[in-house]
Amino acid sequence: MGSVKVYGPAMSTAVSRVMACLLEKEMPFQLLPIHLPKAQHKSPDFLKLQPFGQVPAFQDGDGTTLFESRAICRYICDKFAGQGNRSLLGREGGGAADRARVDQWVEAEAHSFNPPSSALVFQLVFAPSMRLKQDPAAIRENEAKLRKVLGVYERRLAESRFLAGDEFSLADLCHLPNAHYIVSATDKAELLTSRKNVARWWEEISARPSWKKVLDMRGAPPA
């Protein structure tokens, strides 16, 4: 049986989502870098793994290949259910309802949190490093959207320690990459840190050893 392989740069938010999940599950893996500036993600070999030419791509020890970071995370949690963190998809014995609550907040991350936070991360972190012109209107618009979303999170996290309930789950994990960039690499950290419950939640989830290990693997100092 081969090893688990993750293809993509560790700096990528979607790649680091998968890395964090593998680390929570104590699943050893190989990170195979894909050099985006050299368009390696558009090479014919890579397109066989990921036909949309995006990162990450994933290959299981038994040859199963997958793409879409959240689908990969769900697979890792299902396939390796018995090892590492066993409550990423709901408490053990929590049944369909617990799993559905996690699914609900993974979807909320994907559709409400990710679009504005990704846009801000691109504009404020990646565009400058790629010498691309920033778009002030896009920054304003996405900051306003993210502020609204975090207002909802603030109310939710007043009644619940983590998003889906009282235990850390995949729903919280999915937020780590974008939130980390916003808090540590932009001047918009207050979007999270000025809200009492969101700040508490952020401090707790970003202190998890799995996330600190992801940051180590990137070679960046932890936030």
Add this chain to the structure above:
Amino acid sequence: MAVKVYGKPQAVCPQRVMHCLVEKGVPFEFVLVDIDAMEHKRPEYMEKHPFGQVPFIADGDFELFESRAIVRYFAAKYADRGPNLLGRTAEERAKVEQWLDVEAISYSPCAFTIVFNLFLLPIRGLPGNKGEAVAAMEKLDKVLEVYEKQLSRTKYLAGDEFTLADLTHIPVTRYIVEHCGLAYLLDDKPHAKAWWEDVSRRPAWKKVMSFVASGASFYAP
């Protein structure tokens, strides 16, 4: 107590949920939320759905939002009834999850932009943004090229059986094909075209369309 589905019956995301329930033979009550009158943004509704969106469901005391979380919940709860919508092994499920995410992240955002600009705004007498619609159509065409390759290998997106990954595409694709004049996007993609014809003819989907047209509140299988 029957499942309650809150939303507008013509809206895409509630239709996904209704389709899943009909496939599984689960009765439900459809509770109208008047999104044209912004009812979904009023405090009483936002008590249930903190993001002020539709659909929202109540299954007895259990409440849930996000249509793709809802369909996963019912597909798992009623796994032993009707078609298998989630795959049978971890690997099969992973392929379903993969294509569900592709629909959510790569397919639907383009499709919604098209429907919004070429259908929803015009029927309200407002000008749609043709430039945005055209850009979205070009993106969607490229996405459909990837679908064409996949569907030349498997009958459905995640394998050889119809699953949630196919189901979640149906409502918005119907709008694109029937209300935005974009059936031609499938003309040079024979496998994607055959897939669309197959999934859109499913008896359960036809029942959803009849239910929506009837204006009824209660669905019984």
